[in-house]
Structure formats: C-alpha cells, structure tokens
Amino acid sequence: MADTRPGIPLRGKMWYNLFATRGAGKSGMLRGQKGNTAMFLIGNHVSSSKGYLAMGKQAAKLGGNTFAFFTRNPRGGAQKPLDEADAAALRTFLRENGFGTLVAHAPYTLNACGKDEAVRDFAHRAMEEDLARLEAALPGQYYNFHPGSHVGQGTKEGVRLIAAQLNAILTPGMTTTVLLETMAGKGSEVGRTFEELAAILDKVRLNEKVAVCLDTCHVWDGGYDIVHDLDGVLAQFDRVIGLNKLKALHVNDSLNPCGARKDRHAQIGEGHIGAEAFARIAQHPVLAGLPKILETPNDDAGWAREIAFFKAAAAGGAPQKPHGQAEG
Ligand code: FE
Ligand code: FE
Ligand code: ZN
Numbered sequence: 001m002a003d004t005r006p007g008i009p010l011r012g013k014m015w016y017n018l019f020a021t022r023g024a025g026k027s028g029m030l031r032g033q034k035g036n037t038a039m040f041l042i043g044n045h046v047s048s049s050k051g052y053l054a055m056g057k058q059a060a061k062l063g064g065n066t067f068a069f070f071t072r073n074p075r076g077g078a079q080k081p082l083d084e085a086d087a088a089a090l091r092t093f094l095r096e097n098g099f100g101t102l103v104a105h106a107p108y109t110l111n112a113c114g115k116d117e118a119v120r121d122f123a124h125r126a127m128e129e130d131l132a133r134l135e136a137a138l139p140g141q142y143y144n145f146h147p148g149s150h151v152g153q154g155t156k157e158g159v160r161l162i163a164a165q166l167n168a169i170l171t172p173g174m175t176t177t178v179l180l181e182t183m184a185g186k187g188s189e190v191g192r193t194f195e196e197l198a199a200i201l202d203k204v205r206l207n208e209k210v211a212v213c214l215d216t217c218h219v220w221d222g223g224y225d226i227v228h229d230l231d232g233v234l235a236q237f238d239r240v241i242g243l244n245k246l247k248a249l250h251v252n253d254s255l256n257p258c259g260a261r262k263d264r265h266a267q268i269g270e271g272h273i274g275a276e277a278f279a280r281i282a283q284h285p286v287l288a289g290l291p292k293i294l295e296t297p298n299d300d301a302g303w304a305r306e307i308a309f310f311k312a313a314a315a316g317g318a319p320q321k322p323h324g325q326a327e328g
Helices: 013-020 053-059 084-097 117-137 154-168 196-203 217-221 230-240 275-283 300-314
Strands: 042-044 068-070 103-105 144-145 177-181 210-215 246-251 293-294
Touching: 013 103, 042 300, 053 084, 084 117, 084 230, 103 154, 117 154, 144 210, 144 246, 144 300, 154 196, 154 230, 177 196, 177 246, 196 230, 217 246, 275 300, 293 300
Parallel strands: 042 293, 068 103, 103 144, 144 177, 177 210, 210 246, 246 293
Antiparallel strands: none
C-alpha cells in the first residue's frame, strides 16, 4: 500500500511548512523534509537476566525490532563476566532479524554529579566498564544514562561535573554513542530542560560521541506539552540542541499532568499523554527511524499490544488504544 500519510496539519499548513516559517534550528532538518522512508523501530525494555540472545528473542517475540536493557543491576552492583558466545549469538540474531540500533540503559542510580567523590567515582567506573563491555559484546549501539542529580550543588556545577565525567571516559575510537536522557526534573535532577542538556553537550570535547534520548513521560512531566504542540517542542529542541542530536525515544505515558515533575510512567493511552499523541509521535517524519523504547508498566501481552499499536499508527492507521476502551 502506498504511503499516503498527510503529515500533521497545523493552522492550515503542513508541519514542514510551519517549521520553515519558524526559522531554521541547528540541524536544518525541519525544512523541506517531506516524508519518511526509514524503518520504524519499536521495542520494549527487556530483562537481561537470561543473557544476551534471550533478550533478542524476547524482544522479537513481542513484535519488536529494537530493545533496551540494563547493562548491569539497575541499582548498581558489579558487572557480570562476559559470555562471548552468547553475545556473538545475539549479534547474529539481530542481523538476521533486521533489528535496528539497541538502547542500552545505565543503572539509574549512577550519579555523575553527586556531591560525594565516592558517588562520582562509582558512576565513572561503572560507565567506563559498561562502555568497554558494549565495545566487546555489542559495538555500535546506544548507551543511555540519566545525567544525574546535583543534590544542592546547583545546576551549573551539575552540568560541569557531568561533562567532566564524559570528557574523562569517552574515547575517539569508541563505536557506542552515549545518550543523555531528558529528565522529569524531580528533586535536583539535571537535564529537565533542553538548555541544561545543551550545556552538557557543549562542554563535551568528543561531541560526536554524545547525543540525547527523549523520554516522552519525562519531557511532559518536565513541562513540554507534546500533546498540544509536538511540533513546537521539536522546534524548540532543534533551536536549543539540534535535532541531529536526537537519537532515540523512550515512549511512556504519564500518570501526571504536564509540568508535574513526578516521573511516574503509565501504559500507552492510560495516562495524561494519551494514545492520540503517541499516534502522532509514531507518524512524525522527524522522529522516523529513531528507536522507540517502551518503559511502561506491563506484562508481555501488554507490551505486545503497545508495539502493535505503534506499528499500526506508523503505517498510517488510526489504531484503537492498546489497552481497551474502558473509561475514555
Ligand atoms: Fe531512564
Ligand atoms: Fe526513560
Ligand atoms: Zn522515568
């Protein structure tokens, strides 16, 4: 079937015309882009407890063609020894099944801008080990991390410490791209605003090794209205950071209203963002080809329904919300 997606009409204009009238951002991606031929990449965060190949099989079973996984116990802990044969089996599986780029997730307790040196040292060591492991096991993927919490030191000092850690770890020869995740802004989290993320990226010397993963629940909770003005939010991202730096999405609904700064994920269509907004995200040409990762509270059947929803939306349909029609 021919792709007859109309784009998103806004004030009577197609989205790409609207962008043209708003002026160019850093990337130049928002002018003149009319369609999308990139492969649609969708998957969920899978358990790493049964090893590498098992993750690929699990993701494929649910209908995914990308996935996320924790590089070690999400609360920290020691790295497991590498099972080289298992890693090689996953690499083969991904190639043979047409998978796109994976989005590995650092433990969420790492804090590159902690107040105590021991906290920062652990974050440094764990990230260094994780990146070495990815080079050995799964080269060329994304490694996503939470920038950190400045715990009273101030955003400016937080930004400085995060950039300093990246400058100490990143190497010219690495094949992994490290992604800063957009944060909801709870507590003293750094990275709620695009400006804070841009400030970190600006200080990283090996700039081509770092980029951004946008979490829909987090930006919504952080105050960016992706429901009523997705185009405006993307244009803002382009002005402040540059859309060429947007490499992956976490697609999560939110239990809370825009600006709540809570970071509580909901199933797709069951929160304040809603299924229609996710259908627009699935269809947006600027977001085409970026891996979209579900971190929603679900069982396997629920993730499979959400993956099917995104695929149907991307194909130009208006799919029913994935979890039934009960209470609108
Ligand atoms: Fe995260
Ligand atoms: Fe996330
Ligand atoms: Zn979250």
